[in-house]
Amino acid sequence: MDFLKLLRSLEEFLYELCTWFLFFPRTLYRVVVRPRQMAQYVHTELTQKLENQFDDAISPPMFLMLAVLVAHGVELLMHQQVTGTGQLSRTLFGNEEGLLLYRSITFAVWPLICSVHLLRRRQRPITRESLRGPFFVQCYLTAPFAVALSTSMVFVRLPGELSTQAGIVVSVLSLLWYAVVQARWLKMTLQRSWLNTVLSTAWVLLLGIVINSLIGWALLAT
Known part of the structure; x- marks a missing residue:
């Protein structure tokens, strides 16, 4: 009986794994081309029953983790595996699971910060339920940025001036895209002036950079 349950679990896992090959590029394309519509899509899907949510796409948190995995x-x-210098970083980066978990968390910092910032500006209580909607939207918007930025860093580390320049260009373009998308989303949700929106966007991005930099510094120092 337990063996049959295991087979059914493996069957479901295999099916889910195969659907990722279809829905990940499809969802990525939709987020890059139509980020505003995908934000509305998240709110619509969250009103459905749990088993019917995101039936034609990948759920936002899973989408972000898959982006990091890609x-x-x-x-x-490219044979550019990251290695740590300190004892803690060597332990964390010494296995694939730890490295992927670390990167997923560092990129998830921006969705969390932006979601909290939105709720505070709208003077809404910060609860698990109130965070869910904006956090899911932000996971969608952050995933293309995670793919582009992480990939660009690979090319920056490759030997050769051309690959380094290409990596820098891609990283700058990805950051610009992410900043514009964030500004448009904050403008739409907060209904504030463009100056206020730009300041909010800069604050969110800067705070995320500072937090991730502190985490990286702590890992390197221990």
């Missing part, structure tokens, strides 16, 4: 796959293909 970028990590590019890194492995």
